Amino acid sequence: MPADAPEFIDEVAELDPAFGEPFDAVYEEVFSDGALSVKTKLLIMMALDAGRSQSDGVEIVAQQARDAGASEEEILETIEVAALVCGVQGLATGSSALSEDS
Structure with a gap:
């Protein structure tokens, strides 16, 4: 389970999805189990x-x-x-x- 993204990422994604959602996606990818x-x-x-x-x-x-x-x-x-x-x-x-x- 990924760690929760900082609130500011969610806030930016809500105000400007085209800009903020990629940050959210990268955060979720990085903070998922891998190596x-x-x-x-x-x-x-x-x-x-x-x-x-x-x-x-x-x-x-x-x-x-x-x-x-x-x-x-x-x-x-x-x-x-x-x-x-x-x-x-x-x-x-x-x-x-x-x-x-x-």
């Missing part, structure tokens, strides 16, 4: 958001990853990878993915 599982793709996306200081994206994608079966340990290790590649900012932003139970 990589949806869970793995979401963890990658979360790490990229952490590296780009997108804390809202980190939180949203972390929850989508949990819904796709990611454990808190997998989320933590993903944040650690982002910190290794992106430095302290990746760690600071990525920490928003941690549940209060971790």
